[in-house]
Amino acid sequence: MKFSKSSKLLERAKNILPGGVNSPVRAFRAVGSNPPFIKKAKGSKIYDIDGNIFIDYVGSWGPMILGHCHPKVAEAVKKAVDKGTSYGAPTPLEVELAELVLEAFPSMEMVRFVNSGTEAAMGVIRLARAYTKRDRIIKFEGCYHGHSDSLLVKAGSGATTLGVPDSPGVPADIAKNTYTAVYNDINSVKMLFEKDPEGIACVIVEPVPGNMGVVLPQNDFLKKLKSLCERYGALLILDEVMSGFRSTFGGVQKLYEIDPDMTCLGKVIGGGLPVGAFGGKKKIMQNLSPSGPVYQAGTLSGNPLAMTAGIATLKELKKKGVYEKLLSTTDKLCNGVEEMAKKKGLPARLAKSGSMFTLFFTDSPVHNYSDAKKSNLEKFGKYFRKMLENCVYLPPSQFEAIFVSTAHTDKDIAKTLDAVKKAFRAI
Numbered sequence: 001m002k003f004s005k006s007s008k009l010l011e012r013a014k015n016i017l018p019g020g021v022n023s024p025v026r027a028f029r030a031v032g033s034n035p036p037f038i039k040k041a042k043g044s045k046i047y048d049i050d051g052n053i054f055i056d057y058v059g060s061w062g063p064m065i066l067g068h069c070h071p072k073v074a075e076a077v078k079k080a081v082d083k084g085t086s087y088g089a090p091t092p093l094e095v096e097l098a099e100l101v102l103e104a105f106p107s108m109e110m111v112r113f114v115n116s117g118t119e120a121a122m123g124v125i126r127l128a129r130a131y132t133k134r135d136r137i138i139k140f141e142g143c144y145h146g147h148s149d150s151l152l153v154k155a156g157s158g159a160t161t162l163g164v165p166d167s168p169g170v171p172a173d174i175a176k177n178t179y180t181a182v183y184n185d186i187n188s189v190k191m192l193f194e195k196d197p198e199g200i201a202c203v204i205v206e207p208v209p210g211n212m213g214v215v216l217p218q219n220d221f222l223k224k225l226k227s228l229c230e231r232y233g234a235l236l237i238l239d240e241v242m243s244g245f246r247s248t249f250g251g252v253q254k255l256y257e258i259d260p261d262m263t264c265l266g267k268v269i270g271g272g273l274p275v276g277a278f279g280g281k282k283k284i285m286q287n288l289s290p291s292g293p294v295y296q297a298g299t300l301s302g303n304p305l306a307m308t309a310g311i312a313t314l315k316e317l318k319k320k321g322v323y324e325k326l327l328s329t330t331d332k333l334c335n336g337v338e339e340m341a342k343k344k345g346l347p348a349r350l351a352k353s354g355s356m357f358t359l360f361f362t363d364s365p366v367h368n369y370s371d372a373k374k375s376n377l378e379k380f381g382k383y384f385r386k387m388l389e390n391c392v393y394l395p396p397s398q399f400e401a402i403f404v405s406t407a408h409t410d411k412d413i414a415k416t417l418d419a420v421k422k423a424f425r426a427i
């Protein structure tokens with residue numbers, strides 16, 4: 001397999017784009033390799049500029065649940081272009097997508113559309129702080145909620161519970177308002193509430209994290225979070241930017257029967273165009289400008305092309321049998337991978353939620369970020385590179401989810417399992 005054109009382009013790009021990319025994970029640093037530059041995508045395949053064709057399990061990091069260039073989505077967007085690409089004024093499309101989203105998320109009574117998951121999480125945190133009149137927030141190690149200052153924070157060391165910046169440029173004065181707890185460890189949350197019973201505005205969590213690789217909630221963790229929040233007057237915010245519409249027409253909050261105060265969405269609801277959203281209870285949402293004093297705005301928010309792609313995607317997902325097929329395709333793939341790992345005696349753990357999953361190269365259970373970090377990254381790197389050589393494009397990091405789409409066929413799965421077999425042999 002040749003990557004000469006991509007390698008050349010990367011050199012050119014590196015001079016003018018930091019690292020040659022516009023989002024870090026795309027640079028393939030974690031797997032010791034260079035990224036192919038993509039020229040087009042269709043269905044389950046992506047095509048690079050060197051003429052390689054891959055079965056794609058990144059799906060633009062989640063949005064492409066119907067596969068690339070789904071005819072219904074593509075047609076709708078093409079038609080929308082002819083009607084103008086942005087007005088900066090309200091449109092019927094925003095109302096239609098809002099109604100679809102609220103139908104899928106009964107916990108949400110109102111919603112605001114933004115342009116990314118980052119913006120959604122940033123907006124919802126401001127609203128939670130304003131509503132509760134409290135400044136501190138709790139997040140979990142290994143969960144990702146975009147790159148805003150308050151959320152790019154890690155746990156402080158030793159005795160202090162105050163968060164510290166997880167990136168240069170995040171002021172320590174901002175980071176100290178973010179506490180970090182351990183996913184699946186309800187005591188780590190309880191301790192923070194006991195230390196600061198009247199200071200915590202909200203707990204934000206990926207109900208099923210995908211950003212440390214897929215990790216499943218254990219022992220009613222989410223229900224316990226909800227009741228802790230209730231006890232201390234804090235809001236529970238479920239960040240379903242990734243998990244939303246991945247398991248069912250709605251969120252994993254439906255499956256785990258959680259009624260959060262607020263929810264963040266993104267990825268799938270934009271059908272491959274830039275859309276994020278946050279929403280929840282009316283009494284909270286009504287504080288948002290212009291109906292309330294909490295400021296939030298966006299020149300391109302509710303963009304007609306983006307709304308159109310979102311509507312077309314959700315309408316497809318709503319059709320009968322779509323999730324049954326998507327989940328059964330995912331099961332076939334996961335069962336095949338697990339069987340082969342077992343046969344080979346490979347230390348590996350597979351975690352699956354709906355149509356997303358992660359194969360961790362570790363022999364101990366993964367319930368939180370430090371468990372995930374026990375994975376053998378060298379093995380993962382080898383596995384990744386071998387899969388790429390065999391025309392399977394996986395997320396280039398152990399700490400990411402693999403995304404299956406409705407465009408993946410039985411033939412794709414068979415080819416993928418064949419590549420897995422070869423890759424397992426090589427590591």
Ligand SMILES: *Cc1c(COP(=O)(O)O)cnc(C)c1O
Nearest residue numbers: 116117118144145146239241242
């Ligand atoms: C991807 C993601 C975000 C950030 O969304 P962007 O559109 O990349 O800004 C936030 N939260 C979760 C759970 C995500 O997976």
